[in-house]
Amino acid sequence: MSKRPLKVALLGCGVVGSEVARLMTTTADDLAARVGAPLELAGIAVRRPNRARDLPVDPALFTTDALSLATRPDVDVVIEVIGGIEPARTLLLAALANGASVVTANKALLAEDGATLHAAAEKHGADLYYEAAVAGAIPLLRPLRESLVGDKVKRVLGIVNGTTNFILDRMDSTGAGFADALDEATALGYAEADPTADIEGFDAAAKAAILAGLAFHTKVTAADVYREGITEVTAADVASAREMNSVVKLLAICELDPVGESVTARVHPAMLPRSHPLAGVREAYNAVFVESEAAGRLMFYGPGAGGAPTASAVLGDLVAVCRNKVNGGRAPAVTSYADLRVGGMGEARTRYHISLDVDDKAGVLAQVALVFADHEVSIQTVRQSGRGDDARLVIATHVATDAALAATVESLRALDTVRAVASVMRVEGE
């Protein structure tokens, strides 16, 4: 191997970064063979350079001056695993302007401002890869970017947040309520001290924006994504899903409308039939289900987080961008050439599962059915069960826009004979 070494700057050396540094060292020969040139760590930027770190790297590599490292003229590739919007964005734009290729795991930044990064990469002829940003270790973005070209993605359904999947899985398997399941997740290290980003769906929404952008070649940001977390999901919701042979999952859903003119992206809890491949995704695992015109229904499954799994995805990207450096090529640019309109939640097409407590008297069902008809929402099944002087109606609808479904629920609440809307949950994955 006579090629000059490629110099790699590592920005961040926490959970993910330390595993990247370790793997780059322990698998150096393998990486060199794959890339066609040896890789050399040019430096490692951190906040606390003198912190004890049990890593097989030269301590002299650590620096607090991330900007100087990212723009060093001899650096070929910059790996960013600091996280957050700033200083990450400034560092990466400077690195790209300098001609370095970038590998990052930063979902927050990509979801907020991916288009600026992509434009900078394009302008400076550099690569920008971020496999680790969605669903950790799972090779997913590269297949979307490269293997499904020439195919047309119609829908992406993802379990992209391990914390919430762990909580919902516990609620399903033990009957626990949300609070108890969250406590268990925290005790086991699956939830952070402040779990807001996970349980309120912010993390999943960032990933939904990234997935929608790649799947539909359209600029989608986190702000475009409708978001509902899992804090309102009750043990009763999970039990009633169970009765329907379904599970409750927090899904990131990116869809092309039936005529192919607009896309929607949303994150919310939904009932999924147990026969759906995503229903079997347990514990903190992630999985992304893709429906495309030619390839059909694909699913990618694996760990969504963790130092080593995420580092494995970073290394896959590193090899790709380094190979391009050696060969002089570039990855297919991620473009938003389709430039579809991004629709709001009201346009999303879904189904509702509604439980109503109603007066147990003649004519109530007819009255309820009329409300659905008024909103042009068609009912798939109704189950009625008497319970003392009131009755429970459990209604599953056919597909309609979320706006029509939500309006139906509002009108039902206004009916005198409806004592309470006991639960409303969307249903996906027919």
Added chain:
Amino acid sequence: MSKRPLKVALLGCGVVGSEVARLMTTTADDLAARVGAPLELAGIAVRRPNRARDLPVDPALFTTDALSLATRPDVDVVIEVIGGIEPARTLLLAALANGASVVTANKALLAEDGATLHAAAEKHGADLYYEAAVAGAIPLLRPLRESLVGDKVKRVLGIVNGTTNFILDRMDSTGAGFADALDEATALGYAEADPTADIEGFDAAAKAAILAGLAFHTKVTAADVYREGITEVTAADVASAREMNSVVKLLAICELDPVGESVTARVHPAMLPRSHPLAGVREAYNAVFVESEAAGRLMFYGPGAGGAPTASAVLGDLVAVCRNKVNGGRAPAVTSYADLRVGGMGEARTRYHISLDVDDKAGVLAQVALVFADHEVSIQTVRQSGRGDDARLVIATHVATDAALAATVESLRALDTVRAVASVMRVEGE
């Protein structure tokens, strides 16, 4: 786009080839945008050039002279979807010698003689891609080749034959026997008129060889793969798996031994706990489960066959090799640098689930247990149930070599008190 068009020769225009030709035509603009140059069909080789084909391509493109087409000096890429060993091998070696890159879906050829093709590609600086050869539409080989670099694969477990998965799924869900389930598969078009290649495991064994080669960087051919089909799987086997909360699946299993010095590849029916991600793979779907050191447990799921899904995988490869042609790069070569020893079935480490009909008298269990101990096979659970004057012993072992397990079964057969070995099935996916 000022680049000269890339010329693509299509060899074969059957189930897969006709969808390739269709997609190349209908998505021409997208493909050109991804590749950076337009693609042009240079010709289509078939056996019957005058057969009516409902395709949006110029009829003058059809030819029976596949060799001339494959070696035309202006052809950049050759797609082979004829199948079988010859003339496919001769055609592809000629194309590679001519400097053309190759995309093929031909599992039989790759499993028999992949090393020769890889060596020719290497020698002539050409690309050789074959995503469609294993698990049809599922982007799987590229992640193994490219995303998991720098990681170490330890085990691959795959459901890689749709026909047998359909049959076993039916046996599980309806209680049908093998013959009835096969009839149903044939009636529905999931099994061919001569189903031998599928039900005897030949098709899965070819794919196991390809997977093992890629996962372990070692030359593995179909002849190295231990093979058992599903024709001996009975309704009773499936029912007894069901009792253990397991399913029977035909698995392709490629494993590195615990010290990392040798690999084994095998195809056989096995019991898999229902909680395993592969257990939920229904109907004719395929899925491949990969265990690696850093990334952990990944699964790739999707349609394993069909014209459009397979063509989608071919097109993903086509874009990759065309981009390399445009940029002057090459894909990471598939090498067998690790060159591990390929072990026989006796070395494979597995577990057995054994049902014995024994005399219902004192001391029988002790006698049976002694046989296991003699072969150093450790028992995990025993369930004993009396039935008239005999008893049924159902035994699950811990992990041992297949040689030790098989020898144990032989010794059990020789015991006077064992009336019959009612069933033996391997257990995977702890």
